Amino acid sequence: MTEFLVRGRGLTRRYPAPRRRMFESRSYTTALDDADIDVRAGSAVGIIGESGSGKSTLVRLLLGLDTPTAGTVEIDGRRVDAAAGARSLHWLRRQTGIVFQDPYSSLDPRMSVGRIVGEPLWALGIDGDHRARVREVLADVGLEADMAERFPHEFSGGQRQRIALARALVHRPRLLVGDEPLSALDVTVRAQILALLGELRRRDGLTLLLVSHDIGVVQNLCDEVFVMKDGRVVEEGPTEKVLLQPQVAYTRRLLASIPVIDPGPALP
Ligand SMILES: Nc1ncnc2c1ncn2[C@@H]1O[C@H](COP(=O)(O)OP(=O)(O)OP(=O)(O)O)[C@@H](O)[C@H]1O
Numbered sequence: 249m250t251e252f253l254v255r256g257r258g259l260t261r262r263y264p265a266p267r268r269r270m271f272e273s274r275s276y277t278t279a280l281d282d283a284d285i286d287v288r289a290g291s292a293v294g295i296i297g298e299s300g301s302g303k304s305t306l307v308r309l310l311l312g313l314d315t316p317t318a319g320t321v322e323i324d325g326r327r328v329d330a331a332a333g334a335r336s337l338h339w340l341r342r343q344t345g346i347v348f349q350d351p352y353s354s355l356d357p358r359m360s361v362g363r364i365v366g367e368p369l370w371a372l373g374i375d376g377d378h379r380a381r382v383r384e385v386l387a388d389v390g391l392e393a394d395m396a397e398r399f400p401h402e403f404s405g406g407q408r409q410r411i412a413l414a415r416a417l418v419h420r421p422r423l424l425v426g427d428e429p430l431s432a433l434d435v436t437v438r439a440q441i442l443a444l445l446g447e448l449r450r451r452d453g454l455t456l457l458l459v460s461h462d463i464g465v466v467q468n469l470c471d472e473v474f475v476m477k478d479g480r481v482v483e484e485g486p487t488e489k490v491l492l493q494p495q496v497a498y499t500r501r502l503l504a505s506i507p508v509i510d511p512g513p514a515l516p
């Protein structure tokens with residue numbers, strides 16, 4: 249095992265902008281511009297930055313959900329970007345799980361919770377008793393085993409986000425990525441899920457990569473923070489240092505503009 253579970257180098261993603269006139273030359277939006285990121289195995293890393301700064305683009309590239317225009321991604325020392333083949337992509341899926349912001353749209357309403365949560369086991373061709381594993385992971389996220397028979401619309405927003413989390417964890421990934429996974433939740437549920445993520449990290453050595461607007465979440469959970477602006481990483485470092493002594497004016501403005509909803513335990 250390498251020290252860094254995730255290594256992104258020179259990651260760049262350009263999207264063609266729509267042409268307004270027929271003979272206008274093609275222009276591009278640079279969503280991500282030469283970004284480097286390292287995530288130590290077992291650590292929790294936060295990504296903050298204003299809307300449109302490239303946070304989601306970065307995590308999509310790291311998870312092989314999108315292809316970089318330039319740059320490389322290694323997971324545990326293995327290339328998994330466009331240059332890697334289908335086998336590496338399958339391997340990458342096994343190593344990673346993702347939770348998105350909106351637990352309503354990410355769960356198929358026609359599938360039972362058991363099928364939703366167990367689907368990655370089937371899709372990844374993982375051996376073993378899938379029903380038993382689904383019951384186990386539902387318990388891990390604080391849901392009852394008999395909820396497997398029910399459907400997403402029967403659950404509250406917080407419960408749905410737990411279902412999404414169970415699905416992201418069912419195949420025992422080493423890296424869990426959350427793109428604003430707590431933003432749609434109220435303060436109490438957010439605190440419960442934060443505690444749960446901390447527990448999974450301690451118990452299973454899960455590595456966490458979290459995109460969050462909420463400084464309280466980052467402060468509570470993350471060892472290190474990356475600050476993004478216009479597709480670039482403009483500041484990075486230990487959480488206390490970046491949040492309490494930001495070196496870059498942009499980070500200071502960003503921190504001043506973000507309301508702290510759940511401050512979590514005070515920093516030393
Ligand atoms: N599929 C796409 N096609 C064209 N442009 C895109 C696409 N995806 C993202 N972009 C652009 O890339 C930039 C970065 O987007 P991204 O979604 O990574 O931002 P973000 O930091 O996640 O923002 P937010 O906090 O609002 O989620 C934005 O200017 C966005 O409009």
Ligand SMILES: [Mg+2]
Pocket residue numbers: 303304305427
């Ligand atoms: Mg985003």
